[in-house]
Amino acid sequence: MKIGFGSDHTAVELKLELIQHLKEQGHECIDYGTYASGVRMDYPVPGRAVAEAVMKGEVDKGVLICGTGVGISLAANKVPGIRAAVCSEPYTARLTVQHNNANIIAMGARVVGTELAKMIVDEFFNAQYEGGRHEARIRMIADIEKEYGASWEKGAENT
Numbered sequence: 001m002k003i004g005f006g007s008d009h010t011a012v013e014l015k016l017e018l019i020q021h022l023k024e025q026g027h028e029c030i031d032y033g034t035y036a037s038g039v040r041m042d043y044p045v046p047g048r049a050v051a052e053a054v055m056k057g058e059v060d061k062g063v064l065i066c067g068t069g070v071g072i073s074l075a076a077n078k079v080p081g082i083r084a085a086v087c088s089e090p091y092t093a094r095l096t097v098q099h100n101n102a103n104i105i106a107m108g109a110r111v112v113g114t115e116l117a118k119m120i121v122d123e124f125f126n127a128q129y130e131g132g133r134h135e136a137r138i139r140m141i142a143d144i145e146k147e148y149g150a151s152w153e154k155g156a157e158n159t
């Protein structure tokens with residue numbers, strides 16, 4: 001699988017460990033930054049970069065890491081078609097693929113250690129979306145996105 005990675009300055013080391021770990025399993029890994037842990041990088045920047053790469057099909061899925069995983073996932077989830085889930089343990093990482101068809105996993109470098117993070121990404125990338133009863137719910141999420149996207153466009157016409 002082709003996987004896009006992004007992190008803010010708090011999570012560069014963990015991101016590099018996970019890239020190495022997933023490369024060893026034969027995945028192709030692309031790092032969208034940030035690259036230096038000593039230089040502040042606001043999490044919406046890498047969150048958006050990886051989310052756009054997933055949306056455009058440049059990569060199949062994404063891994064995003066900031067201090068808690070929350071800020072970077074919030075940014076990613078603003079990109080249409082993105083379902084980014086913050087996970088701090090493997091069970092949720094598996095279920096968010098099986099049920100929510102998540103296309104990005106987010107984690108907190110200040111929350112999980114390296115070995116737990118490896119287990120989390122392993123569950124995420126080995127899980128399969130189950131479809132079936134979950135399909136209608138995924139469509140309902142997309143409908144919210146479409147509805148509000150359309151109303152923002154309408155609002156912009158009036159400015």
Ligand code: RB5
Nearest residue numbers: 010066067068070071072
């Ligand atoms: C950076 O200090 C921190 O706010 C960020 O990494 C993240 O935890 C935000 O959600």
